Ligand SMILES: O=P(O)(O)O[C@H]1O[C@H](CO)[C@@H](O)[C@H]1O
């Protein structure tokens with residue numbers, strides 16, 4: 001039995017599946033959908049619950065905001081024994097075709113952050129596992145509302161400084177939305193031999209042309225978060241059945 005030094009969970013409590021999300025309160029919300037849910041640890045921004053969905057053991061852990069801290073969470077979950085990680089997050093949209101309340105399943109992420117540059121060479125892709133992405137997309141399509149799958153962008157900066165973030169170019173190249181941790185998740189999972197996927201609920205526009213006041217605390221976003229949680233849990237059950 002090994003204690004993970006930062007998450008403060010023991011390897012004996014690990015499950016094959018983990019859902020990860022930025023917000024500790026969202027981790028608690030997800031835990032309430034599980035059978036036999038129990039809090040394992042709340043260390044720094046990392047809050048971990050254990051439980052079961054349709055008899056499948058699962059962990060839920062919050063990873064905080066930003067790739068560097070999130071990567072610590074992904075690394076320790078994998079070291080503890082987790083084999084499949086699913087991020088359930090929020091993101092800003094690049095298109096009025098998928099406004100706030102829509103869901104995006106991330107097939108791959110643009111590595112527009114600094115953490116993965118310290119892990120792998122330039123040009124190394126941040127790609128989701130095809131089985132996990134397919135299960136998430138199939139599960140999400142069972143829900144109401146707009147669901148798309150495609151490339152997302154992972155940034156370090158949430159608020160801009162004097163440097164321009166090339167949102168327009170990412171959008172013209174085909175990216176659908178922007179958030180902060182999927183690239184780290186996909187690179188860490190690939191490096192460590194785990195598999196990962198991600199689904200995000202859109203909470204507004206990130207594109208400078210479409211930008212609006214950022215307010216992720218609306219009913220539209222809360223409904224979308226509920227739908228993505230349900231989709232992620234359905235995907236876990238589907239993936240567990242494929243073994
Ligand atoms: O809602 P979460 O999972 O935190 O995801 C998004 O929200 C945070 C920014 O508000 C960043 O962590 C970003 O990736």
Ligand SMILES: O=c1cc[nH]c(=O)[nH]1
Nearest residue numbers: 090091092179180206
């Ligand atoms: O990183 C993020 C997350 C949600 N919405 C955004 O616009 N950006």
